[in-house]
Amino acid sequence: MTLFKTVLFFFIFIAPLKANTIYDLIKIPNLEIYEINTTNKLRYLYAVKPFRLGINVKKNIHCLNPDKKTLNSKYKIIKTNLNRYSSKFLKKINLKYIVLCENLSIAKINTAGIPDSVMRTLILDIKFNEAYFERAIHHEVFHIIKDSNKDLFNEVKWKNFNKKNFEYANCSTCNNKWNLNTYSRTVGFFTEYSKSTASEDMAEVFSHIMFYQDRANNNDDDPIIKKKILFIKDNIKTIDSTFKF
Protein backbone atom coordinates (compact mmCIF):
# COMPACT_ATOMS: atom_id res chain seq x y z
CA MET A 1 0.00 0.00 0.00
CA THR A 2 2.84 2.33 0.91
CA LEU A 3 4.52 1.53 -2.38
CA PHE A 4 1.27 2.16 -4.25
CA LYS A 5 0.84 5.54 -2.54
CA THR A 6 4.44 6.44 -3.32
CA VAL A 7 3.96 5.59 -6.99
CA LEU A 8 0.64 7.49 -7.08
CA PHE A 9 2.17 10.57 -5.48
CA PHE A 10 5.09 10.35 -7.89
CA PHE A 11 2.74 10.53 -10.86
CA ILE A 12 0.59 13.25 -9.31
CA PHE A 13 3.54 15.41 -8.50
CA ILE A 14 5.63 15.05 -11.58
CA ALA A 15 2.84 15.04 -14.13
CA PRO A 16 4.31 17.36 -16.76
CA LEU A 17 3.01 20.80 -16.05
CA LYS A 18 1.62 22.21 -19.26
CA ALA A 19 1.44 25.79 -18.12
CA ASN A 20 -0.27 26.62 -21.34
CA THR A 21 -3.60 28.39 -21.18
CA ILE A 22 -4.74 27.18 -24.61
CA TYR A 23 -4.01 23.57 -23.74
CA ASP A 24 -5.80 23.97 -20.43
CA LEU A 25 -8.88 25.27 -22.23
CA ILE A 26 -9.25 23.03 -25.27
CA LYS A 27 -6.74 20.23 -24.73
CA ILE A 28 -4.97 20.68 -28.04
CA PRO A 29 -1.20 21.08 -27.80
CA ASN A 30 1.17 23.25 -29.82
CA LEU A 31 -1.21 26.13 -30.49
CA GLU A 32 -0.77 29.86 -30.33
CA ILE A 33 -3.15 32.76 -30.65
CA TYR A 34 -3.69 34.06 -34.17
CA GLU A 35 -6.52 36.50 -33.45
CA ILE A 36 -8.84 36.81 -30.47
CA ASN A 37 -10.24 40.30 -30.81
CA THR A 38 -13.03 39.50 -33.24
CA THR A 39 -16.50 40.97 -33.61
CA ASN A 40 -18.29 37.68 -32.97
CA LYS A 41 -15.87 36.68 -30.18
CA LEU A 42 -14.47 33.70 -32.05
CA ARG A 43 -10.90 32.95 -31.07
CA TYR A 44 -8.57 31.91 -33.86
CA LEU A 45 -5.62 29.75 -32.92
CA TYR A 46 -3.02 28.12 -35.13
CA ALA A 47 -0.63 25.23 -34.87
CA VAL A 48 2.99 26.19 -34.32
CA LYS A 49 4.02 22.55 -34.42
CA PRO A 50 2.26 19.42 -35.68
CA PHE A 51 -0.17 17.96 -33.19
CA ARG A 52 -1.89 14.65 -32.55
CA LEU A 53 -5.15 14.12 -30.73
CA GLY A 54 -7.26 11.20 -29.76
CA ILE A 55 -8.90 9.51 -26.89
CA ASN A 56 -6.45 6.65 -26.67
CA VAL A 57 -2.73 6.17 -27.13
CA LYS A 58 -3.15 5.91 -30.90
CA LYS A 59 -4.18 9.55 -31.20
CA ASN A 60 -5.58 9.21 -34.70
CA ILE A 61 -6.18 12.90 -35.40
CA HIS A 62 -3.16 14.56 -37.01
CA CYS A 63 -2.53 18.05 -38.24
CA LEU A 64 0.51 20.04 -39.29
CA ASN A 65 1.56 23.59 -38.62
CA PRO A 66 0.78 25.84 -41.59
CA ASP A 67 3.16 28.22 -43.27
CA LYS A 68 2.59 31.85 -42.37
CA LYS A 69 1.76 33.00 -45.90
CA THR A 70 -0.98 30.41 -46.43
CA LEU A 71 -2.25 31.01 -42.94
CA ASN A 72 -2.60 34.74 -43.48
CA SER A 73 -4.44 34.38 -46.78
CA LYS A 74 -6.76 31.57 -45.63
CA TYR A 75 -7.52 33.31 -42.36
CA LYS A 76 -9.16 36.16 -44.27
CA ILE A 77 -11.42 33.75 -46.15
CA ILE A 78 -12.31 31.80 -43.03
CA LYS A 79 -12.99 34.93 -41.04
CA THR A 80 -15.24 36.36 -43.77
CA ASN A 81 -17.33 33.20 -43.75
CA LEU A 82 -17.47 32.77 -40.00
CA ASN A 83 -18.34 36.42 -39.45
CA ARG A 84 -21.78 35.52 -40.77
CA TYR A 85 -22.47 33.89 -37.43
CA SER A 86 -23.23 36.29 -34.60
CA SER A 87 -21.67 35.94 -31.16
CA LYS A 88 -25.14 35.23 -29.79
CA PHE A 89 -25.63 32.36 -32.22
CA LEU A 90 -22.12 31.00 -31.67
CA LYS A 91 -22.69 30.95 -27.95
CA LYS A 92 -25.91 29.00 -28.41
CA ILE A 93 -24.21 26.39 -30.55
CA ASN A 94 -21.07 26.15 -28.37
CA LEU A 95 -18.47 27.35 -30.82
CA LYS A 96 -15.67 29.56 -29.59
CA TYR A 97 -12.29 28.32 -30.82
CA ILE A 98 -11.18 27.91 -34.42
CA VAL A 99 -7.95 25.97 -34.80
CA LEU A 100 -6.11 26.52 -38.07
CA CYS A 101 -3.70 23.88 -39.28
CA GLU A 102 -2.93 22.00 -42.49
CA ASN A 103 -3.31 18.44 -43.79
CA LEU A 104 -5.84 17.56 -41.15
CA SER A 105 -6.64 13.89 -41.03
CA ILE A 106 -8.54 11.46 -38.89
CA ALA A 107 -7.55 7.79 -39.09
CA LYS A 108 -5.37 8.78 -42.06
CA ILE A 109 -8.41 10.11 -43.99
CA ASN A 110 -8.08 13.76 -44.92
CA THR A 111 -10.90 15.97 -43.75
CA ALA A 112 -11.90 19.61 -44.05
CA GLY A 113 -12.58 20.00 -40.38
CA ILE A 114 -13.18 18.31 -37.08
CA PRO A 115 -15.93 19.82 -34.94
CA ASP A 116 -16.08 19.33 -31.20
CA SER A 117 -19.01 21.02 -29.50
CA VAL A 118 -17.92 19.82 -26.05
CA MET A 119 -14.59 21.61 -26.40
CA ARG A 120 -16.35 24.44 -28.32
CA THR A 121 -13.72 23.96 -30.98
CA LEU A 122 -13.61 23.57 -34.74
CA ILE A 123 -10.33 22.44 -36.27
CA LEU A 124 -10.03 23.53 -39.90
CA ASP A 125 -7.62 22.33 -42.56
CA ILE A 126 -6.54 25.50 -44.31
CA LYS A 127 -5.20 23.47 -47.25
CA PHE A 128 -8.44 21.65 -47.88
CA ASN A 129 -9.51 21.45 -51.55
CA GLU A 130 -9.89 25.04 -52.81
CA ALA A 131 -13.01 24.16 -54.80
CA TYR A 132 -15.02 23.39 -51.67
CA PHE A 133 -13.02 25.24 -49.06
CA GLU A 134 -15.50 27.97 -48.16
CA ARG A 135 -18.57 25.79 -48.33
CA ALA A 136 -16.83 23.19 -46.19
CA ILE A 137 -16.42 25.76 -43.42
CA HIS A 138 -20.22 26.05 -43.14
CA HIS A 139 -20.56 22.28 -43.47
CA GLU A 140 -18.35 21.81 -40.41
CA VAL A 141 -20.12 24.57 -38.51
CA PHE A 142 -23.35 22.67 -39.06
CA HIS A 143 -21.94 19.63 -37.30
CA ILE A 144 -21.35 21.83 -34.27
CA ILE A 145 -24.89 23.18 -34.55
CA LYS A 146 -26.33 19.69 -34.75
CA ASP A 147 -24.19 18.30 -31.93
CA SER A 148 -25.39 21.09 -29.68
CA ASN A 149 -29.04 20.66 -30.71
CA LYS A 150 -29.51 16.94 -31.22
CA ASP A 151 -33.23 17.04 -30.47
CA LEU A 152 -33.93 19.59 -33.18
CA PHE A 153 -32.19 17.81 -36.03
CA ASN A 154 -34.02 14.53 -35.82
CA GLU A 155 -32.50 12.04 -38.24
CA VAL A 156 -35.57 9.79 -38.43
CA LYS A 157 -37.65 12.73 -39.56
CA TRP A 158 -34.94 13.69 -42.02
CA LYS A 159 -34.71 10.21 -43.53
CA ASN A 160 -38.42 10.34 -44.29
CA PHE A 161 -37.80 13.18 -46.73
CA ASN A 162 -35.95 10.75 -49.03
CA LYS A 163 -37.47 8.24 -51.39
CA LYS A 164 -38.59 5.10 -49.59
CA ASN A 165 -36.02 2.80 -51.15
CA PHE A 166 -33.07 5.04 -50.24
CA GLU A 167 -30.76 4.17 -47.37
CA TYR A 168 -27.75 6.02 -45.99
CA ALA A 169 -24.52 4.21 -45.15
CA ASN A 170 -23.61 3.44 -41.55
CA CYS A 171 -20.95 6.12 -41.42
CA SER A 172 -19.62 8.96 -43.54
CA THR A 173 -16.55 6.97 -44.59
CA CYS A 174 -18.25 3.59 -44.88
CA ASN A 175 -18.72 3.91 -48.65
CA ASN A 176 -16.99 5.68 -51.50
CA LYS A 177 -19.50 8.53 -51.80
CA TRP A 178 -17.02 11.29 -51.13
CA ASN A 179 -17.53 13.60 -54.09
CA LEU A 180 -18.36 17.14 -53.01
CA ASN A 181 -19.29 18.49 -56.47
CA THR A 182 -22.74 20.01 -56.49
CA TYR A 183 -25.05 18.18 -58.89
CA SER A 184 -26.17 20.32 -61.78
CA ARG A 185 -29.61 18.78 -61.38
CA THR A 186 -30.41 17.62 -57.89
CA VAL A 187 -32.65 14.67 -57.09
CA GLY A 188 -33.04 14.88 -53.36
CA PHE A 189 -29.34 15.45 -52.71
CA PHE A 190 -26.97 18.32 -53.40
CA THR A 191 -23.84 16.16 -53.69
CA GLU A 192 -22.78 12.56 -53.79
CA TYR A 193 -21.38 13.00 -50.28
CA SER A 194 -24.89 13.93 -49.10
CA LYS A 195 -25.81 10.30 -49.63
CA SER A 196 -23.32 9.05 -47.06
CA THR A 197 -25.23 9.72 -43.82
CA ALA A 198 -28.20 11.79 -42.68
CA SER A 199 -25.91 14.02 -40.67
CA GLU A 200 -23.63 14.70 -43.65
CA ASP A 201 -26.69 15.27 -45.82
CA MET A 202 -27.97 17.90 -43.39
CA ALA A 203 -24.53 19.54 -43.29
CA GLU A 204 -24.41 19.61 -47.10
CA VAL A 205 -27.85 21.21 -47.30
CA PHE A 206 -26.88 23.80 -44.70
CA SER A 207 -23.59 24.60 -46.43
CA HIS A 208 -25.39 25.04 -49.75
CA ILE A 209 -27.92 27.38 -48.14
CA MET A 210 -25.11 29.42 -46.65
CA PHE A 211 -22.75 29.42 -49.61
CA TYR A 212 -25.00 29.23 -52.70
CA GLN A 213 -27.88 31.22 -51.33
CA ASP A 214 -29.75 31.81 -54.61
CA ARG A 215 -29.03 28.39 -56.02
CA ALA A 216 -30.21 26.68 -52.87
CA ASN A 217 -33.37 28.71 -52.77
CA ASN A 218 -34.36 27.96 -56.36
CA ASN A 219 -35.14 24.29 -56.17
CA ASP A 220 -38.81 24.34 -57.00
CA ASP A 221 -38.43 21.30 -59.23
CA ASP A 222 -36.92 19.19 -56.43
CA PRO A 223 -39.54 18.71 -53.69
CA ILE A 224 -37.17 16.65 -51.51
CA ILE A 225 -34.49 19.32 -51.45
CA LYS A 226 -37.16 21.90 -50.82
CA LYS A 227 -38.38 20.03 -47.73
CA LYS A 228 -34.82 19.57 -46.50
CA ILE A 229 -34.03 23.26 -46.88
CA LEU A 230 -37.20 24.20 -45.02
CA PHE A 231 -36.36 21.74 -42.24
CA ILE A 232 -32.86 23.16 -41.77
CA LYS A 233 -33.99 26.78 -41.92
CA ASP A 234 -36.85 26.23 -39.46
CA ASN A 235 -34.60 24.55 -36.95
CA ILE A 236 -31.87 27.16 -37.25
CA LYS A 237 -34.51 29.83 -36.66
CA THR A 238 -35.63 27.89 -33.59
CA ILE A 239 -32.11 28.20 -32.22
CA ASP A 240 -31.88 31.88 -33.09
CA SER A 241 -34.83 33.68 -34.63
CA THR A 242 -32.55 36.53 -35.77
CA PHE A 243 -30.26 34.23 -37.77
CA LYS A 244 -29.65 35.50 -41.30
CA PHE A 245 -29.02 32.94 -44.03
Next chain:
Amino acid sequence: MINKIKITKLERITLIFIILLGVFTIGPLLIIKNKCLFVKNYNPDDFQFNYRDNIIILNANCGNVIIELYPDISPNAVKRFKTLIRSGAYDDAAFYRVIENKLIQAGDLEFGKRENLDYGKVGTGKSGLGLIKSEIDADFKYERGSVGFARTFQMDTEDSQFFIILKDEPLFEGEYTPVGKVLYGIEVLEKVKFMPKFQIVPRPDFINSVKMLD
Protein backbone atom coordinates in the same frame (compact mmCIF):
# COMPACT_ATOMS: atom_id res chain seq x y z
CA MET B 1 50.70 34.39 38.66
CA ILE B 2 49.10 34.37 35.32
CA ASN B 3 50.72 36.40 32.66
CA LYS B 4 48.41 38.24 30.34
CA ILE B 5 49.02 37.10 26.79
CA LYS B 6 48.91 39.88 24.30
CA ILE B 7 47.18 39.10 20.99
CA THR B 8 49.43 39.59 18.07
CA LYS B 9 48.42 41.72 15.13
CA LEU B 10 48.20 38.65 12.89
CA GLU B 11 45.94 36.89 15.35
CA ARG B 12 43.67 39.94 15.55
CA ILE B 13 43.39 40.11 11.75
CA THR B 14 42.64 36.39 11.60
CA LEU B 15 39.92 36.77 14.23
CA ILE B 16 38.31 39.66 12.39
CA PHE B 17 38.50 37.69 9.14
CA ILE B 18 36.75 34.70 10.73
CA ILE B 19 34.00 36.91 12.15
CA LEU B 20 33.47 38.63 8.81
CA LEU B 21 33.45 35.27 7.04
CA GLY B 22 30.77 34.08 9.41
CA VAL B 23 28.65 37.18 8.90
CA PHE B 24 28.91 37.01 5.12
CA THR B 25 28.20 33.28 5.04
CA ILE B 26 25.30 33.02 7.46
CA GLY B 27 23.83 36.50 6.80
CA PRO B 28 22.76 35.87 3.17
CA LEU B 29 21.42 32.45 4.16
CA LEU B 30 19.16 34.10 6.71
CA ILE B 31 18.08 36.70 4.17
CA ILE B 32 17.36 34.09 1.49
CA LYS B 33 15.43 31.96 3.97
CA ASN B 34 13.24 34.90 4.85
CA LYS B 35 11.48 35.18 1.47
CA CYS B 36 9.22 37.90 2.80
CA LEU B 37 12.05 40.26 3.70
CA PHE B 38 11.49 42.72 0.88
CA VAL B 39 7.73 42.28 0.56
CA LYS B 40 5.67 45.23 1.67
CA ASN B 41 2.85 44.39 4.04
CA TYR B 42 -0.12 46.61 3.27
CA ASN B 43 -2.34 47.81 6.06
CA PRO B 44 -5.91 48.35 4.82
CA ASP B 45 -6.34 51.17 7.33
CA ASP B 46 -3.85 53.20 5.31
CA PHE B 47 -6.24 53.43 2.35
CA GLN B 48 -9.56 55.01 1.54
CA PHE B 49 -11.98 52.73 -0.32
CA ASN B 50 -15.11 53.81 -2.12
CA TYR B 51 -16.92 50.53 -1.59
CA ARG B 52 -15.67 49.18 1.72
CA ASP B 53 -18.18 46.35 1.76
CA ASN B 54 -16.54 44.94 -1.36
CA ILE B 55 -13.00 44.96 0.03
CA ILE B 56 -11.47 41.79 1.40
CA ILE B 57 -8.14 41.18 3.09
CA LEU B 58 -6.39 37.91 2.33
CA ASN B 59 -3.54 37.30 4.72
CA ALA B 60 -0.76 34.97 3.59
CA ASN B 61 2.74 34.24 4.86
CA CYS B 62 4.26 37.44 3.48
CA GLY B 63 1.46 39.81 4.38
CA ASN B 64 -1.87 41.19 3.27
CA VAL B 65 -3.45 41.10 -0.17
CA ILE B 66 -6.20 43.67 -0.56
CA ILE B 67 -8.83 42.64 -3.09
CA GLU B 68 -11.86 44.49 -4.43
CA LEU B 69 -14.86 42.35 -5.35
CA TYR B 70 -17.10 43.17 -8.32
CA PRO B 71 -20.71 42.30 -7.52
CA ASP B 72 -21.92 44.28 -10.53
CA ILE B 73 -20.05 41.93 -12.87
CA SER B 74 -20.78 38.61 -11.18
CA PRO B 75 -23.36 39.01 -8.40
CA ASN B 76 -23.84 35.32 -7.63
CA ALA B 77 -20.13 34.53 -7.51
CA VAL B 78 -19.38 37.50 -5.26
CA LYS B 79 -22.30 36.60 -3.01
CA ARG B 80 -20.92 33.04 -2.67
CA PHE B 81 -17.39 34.39 -2.08
CA LYS B 82 -18.60 36.72 0.69
CA THR B 83 -20.63 33.94 2.32
CA LEU B 84 -17.56 31.72 2.49
CA ILE B 85 -15.33 34.54 3.72
CA ARG B 86 -17.75 35.51 6.50
CA SER B 87 -17.91 31.91 7.68
CA GLY B 88 -14.11 31.74 7.80
CA ALA B 89 -14.12 28.89 5.32
CA TYR B 90 -11.02 30.06 3.45
CA ASP B 91 -8.87 30.33 6.59
CA ASP B 92 -6.12 27.70 6.45
CA ALA B 93 -6.91 26.77 2.84
CA ALA B 94 -3.88 25.67 0.82
CA PHE B 95 -2.48 27.44 -2.23
CA TYR B 96 -2.36 23.96 -3.68
CA ARG B 97 -1.94 24.83 -7.36
CA VAL B 98 0.71 27.40 -8.10
CA ILE B 99 2.24 28.04 -11.50
CA GLU B 100 5.22 30.34 -11.28
CA ASN B 101 4.48 33.88 -12.46
CA LYS B 102 1.17 32.75 -13.88
CA LEU B 103 -1.49 31.66 -11.45
CA ILE B 104 -2.22 30.59 -7.90
CA GLN B 105 -5.28 28.61 -6.91
CA ALA B 106 -6.86 27.91 -3.55
CA GLY B 107 -10.21 27.32 -1.92
CA ASP B 108 -10.69 23.56 -1.88
CA LEU B 109 -12.56 23.43 1.40
CA GLU B 110 -12.94 19.67 1.46
CA PHE B 111 -9.50 18.34 0.61
CA GLY B 112 -7.30 21.43 0.71
CA LYS B 113 -7.29 22.66 4.27
CA ARG B 114 -4.30 22.66 6.60
CA GLU B 115 -5.77 20.00 8.87
CA ASN B 116 -6.94 17.61 6.15
CA LEU B 117 -4.85 18.18 3.05
CA ASP B 118 -5.37 15.24 0.73
CA TYR B 119 -2.87 15.29 -2.14
CA GLY B 120 -4.79 12.64 -4.03
CA LYS B 121 -8.04 14.60 -4.07
CA VAL B 122 -7.13 18.24 -3.64
CA GLY B 123 -8.79 20.29 -6.34
CA THR B 124 -11.91 18.16 -6.42
CA GLY B 125 -13.41 19.22 -3.11
CA LYS B 126 -16.74 20.96 -2.58
CA SER B 127 -17.99 23.60 -0.20
CA GLY B 128 -21.28 21.93 0.54
CA LEU B 129 -23.19 24.98 -0.68
CA GLY B 130 -23.76 23.58 -4.17
CA LEU B 131 -22.58 24.71 -7.57
CA ILE B 132 -23.32 28.12 -9.05
CA LYS B 133 -23.72 29.20 -12.64
CA SER B 134 -20.86 30.74 -14.58
CA GLU B 135 -21.17 34.51 -15.02
CA ILE B 136 -19.09 35.22 -18.07
CA ASP B 137 -21.18 37.54 -20.22
CA ALA B 138 -19.99 40.88 -18.85
CA ASP B 139 -16.86 42.45 -20.30
CA PHE B 140 -13.97 41.85 -17.95
CA LYS B 141 -10.28 42.01 -18.74
CA TYR B 142 -8.28 39.29 -17.07
CA GLU B 143 -5.23 41.34 -16.22
CA ARG B 144 -2.52 40.62 -13.66
CA GLY B 145 -4.15 40.47 -10.26
CA SER B 146 -7.60 39.43 -11.48
CA VAL B 147 -9.44 37.00 -9.26
CA GLY B 148 -11.73 34.40 -10.81
CA PHE B 149 -13.77 31.45 -9.72
CA ALA B 150 -12.30 28.12 -10.79
CA ARG B 151 -14.54 25.50 -12.35
CA THR B 152 -14.32 22.00 -13.74
CA PHE B 153 -14.05 21.50 -17.48
CA GLN B 154 -17.76 22.27 -17.72
CA MET B 155 -19.45 25.61 -17.27
CA ASP B 156 -21.77 26.24 -14.29
CA THR B 157 -19.60 24.22 -11.91
CA GLU B 158 -18.21 27.06 -9.81
CA ASP B 159 -18.24 26.41 -6.08
CA SER B 160 -15.55 27.74 -3.72
CA GLN B 161 -12.21 27.44 -5.47
CA PHE B 162 -10.68 30.60 -6.84
CA PHE B 163 -7.55 31.66 -8.64
CA ILE B 164 -5.55 34.84 -8.90
CA ILE B 165 -3.51 35.45 -12.03
CA LEU B 166 0.00 36.86 -11.89
CA LYS B 167 0.11 37.80 -15.58
CA ASP B 168 -2.43 39.01 -18.14
CA GLU B 169 -4.56 36.16 -19.51
CA PRO B 170 -6.80 37.43 -22.33
CA LEU B 171 -8.01 33.89 -23.08
CA PHE B 172 -9.61 33.70 -19.66
CA GLU B 173 -12.11 36.38 -20.70
CA GLY B 174 -15.47 34.79 -21.24
CA GLU B 175 -14.18 31.52 -19.83
CA TYR B 176 -14.02 32.05 -16.10
CA THR B 177 -16.30 33.94 -13.75
CA PRO B 178 -14.51 37.05 -12.51
CA VAL B 179 -14.79 37.82 -8.83
CA GLY B 180 -12.54 40.82 -8.33
CA LYS B 181 -9.08 42.25 -8.63
CA VAL B 182 -6.07 42.66 -6.35
CA LEU B 183 -5.62 46.32 -5.43
CA TYR B 184 -2.54 45.99 -3.26
CA GLY B 185 -0.16 43.23 -2.29
CA ILE B 186 0.18 41.07 -5.38
CA GLU B 187 3.87 40.72 -4.47
CA VAL B 188 2.70 38.70 -1.45
CA LEU B 189 1.20 36.18 -3.86
CA GLU B 190 4.38 36.04 -5.92
CA LYS B 191 6.12 34.66 -2.84
CA VAL B 192 3.68 31.77 -2.44
CA LYS B 193 5.51 28.45 -2.66
CA PHE B 194 5.59 26.74 -6.04
CA MET B 195 7.46 23.76 -7.45
CA PRO B 196 8.56 23.85 -11.09
CA LYS B 197 7.04 20.99 -13.11
CA PHE B 198 4.70 20.04 -10.27
CA GLN B 199 0.95 20.23 -10.80
CA ILE B 200 0.19 20.20 -7.10
CA VAL B 201 2.52 21.86 -4.64
CA PRO B 202 3.80 19.43 -2.02
CA ARG B 203 3.68 20.91 1.47
CA PRO B 204 2.08 24.08 0.14
CA ASP B 205 1.70 27.51 1.68
CA PHE B 206 -1.64 28.28 3.29
CA ILE B 207 -3.97 31.24 3.50
CA ASN B 208 -3.84 32.48 7.08
CA SER B 209 -7.17 34.25 6.88
CA VAL B 210 -9.57 35.99 4.52
CA LYS B 211 -11.72 38.70 6.00
CA MET B 212 -14.14 41.34 4.84
CA LEU B 213 -12.91 44.86 5.54
CA ASP B 214 -16.26 45.74 7.15
